Amino acid sequence: MLLTAPLRSLAVVIAVVVVLTAAPGPGSADAGRFVWPLDPRPVVSRQFDPPEQNWLPGHRGVDLDAHVGQTVVAAGDGVVAFAGVVAGKPVVSVDHEGGLRTTYEPVEAAVAAGRRVTRGDPIGTVVAGHDGCASPACLHWGLRRGRDDYLDPLPLVERPVIRLLPV
Template structure:
């Protein structure tokens, strides 16, 4: 007669040649799962970066404008006052940017176009260049070196900053851009204003 052992019957551990049981298999499975998780996180991060403009509705750096706009003052100037869109068209705001540029600094066309206006407005000289596709750049106060109706190339000197210049210190030029009749932030045509998105590094670094 065969006697059965008392208590529940426990299966023998699955051991390999070294007798270490299933620990080697568990470790390998865990490493594989961790690698898969890291890869998934990296892929998700890349998709977020690619889809971010669509998810938040962020405009392109130069919405509707011809590519290749350049800063009108060289080298790249400091922005003494930023663009401040008014809540309503008739309310106060800052419809452009003030670029640091002492009197006498050359002002260049940020994009090719045709001079549509050059003359005095109240007590200062204003120059406007029509870039086409509904985009116009205006500069003040300046002393123009081009005339109305003249075609200008991107980067061509079109004026110099008047003396005194714009702003409290008289050391800036005001640059305004209209898009289909509405004032927009000029910086969006020369710099990428979209927010940065940090991606996880492959391997979890």
């Protein structure tokens, strides 16, 4: 069966939509490999705001509204790299494939360094005390590639919005 020009165009548009919605979004580390570290999906109360230079002030992660005692889960499969206190704040860090590391603070750890975790495994609970948090408690969730490359963690769990324009 031969398709007319308008039907061919429609078929191409449908094929493109299928491919784009099935593919991981830009900056994502494979859609489905990562989940939100809090359930239900939290409100993002403060966005990622990287500094112009690594030594300058900025916000190297996102703040997620939470409540004290709320369970924090590993966003993806990996190995706990650190579970302890940094500058007076309890922190958990998890190393993932591809040189990615997610960090969670302030979190009272339920895991120890060296433990393998799977996406969704509990790693600790939120404690009060995150500076600049407008809510009673917040989870600061960070993402790093390598030693100094801070990234926005939201593309790990959010798909981009794709809008098609009329032909």
